[in-house]
Amino acid sequence: MSINIIATGKYLPGKPIQNSDLKQFPEEIQAIIYAKSGVEQRYQIAKDGSTSDLAAAAIDNCLSKANIAPDAIDGLILSTSTPDHLLPQTAAITQGKSHLKNAFAFDINAVCAGGLFAYHIAESLLLTN
Numbered sequence: 001m002s003i004n005i006i007a008t009g010k011y012l013p014g015k016p017i018q019n020s021d022l023k024q025f026p027e028e029i030q031a032i033i034y035a036k037s038g039v040e041q042r043y044q045i046a047k048d049g050s051t052s053d054l055a056a057a058a059i060d061n062c063l064s065k066a067n068i069a070p071d072a073i074d075g076l077i078l079s080t081s082t083p084d085h086l087l088p089q090t091a092a093i094t095q096g097k098s099h100l101k102n103a104f105a106f107d108i109n110a111v112c113a114g115g116l117f118a119y120h121i122a123e124s125l126l127l128t129n
Helices: 027-037 051-066 090-097 111-127
Strands: 075-079 104-108
Touching: 051 090, 075 090, 075 111, 090 104, 104 111
Parallel strands: 075 104
Antiparallel strands: none
16 A cells, blocks of 8 residues: 655745845845755744644645545644644644544644654554554
């Protein structure tokens, strides 16, 4: 049995903030930010927004692209180092916002490697089913 990714989703809030918009940093520091990180722009969520809002919007985008109904989803593994709260977990909040009524949901916190760990956890769950 093999595992395939059939769709991905994304969501970026608001308008992009360019490095040149960061007036608190001199231009030479802005160049260093780009040289060290490759980051040219970033997005800032609204003050009343949350990680679960971003995740739910990305899930909605993914499900729409894949033409899959929310109730067909069996599980949600959410990798974040910026949870809404410690309890309830951000995955559970996101599950409700995305109407994934048949899905289990849990968070993992593995910072940069989180996406890879989430993929391997999902793969393990699917292959042992």
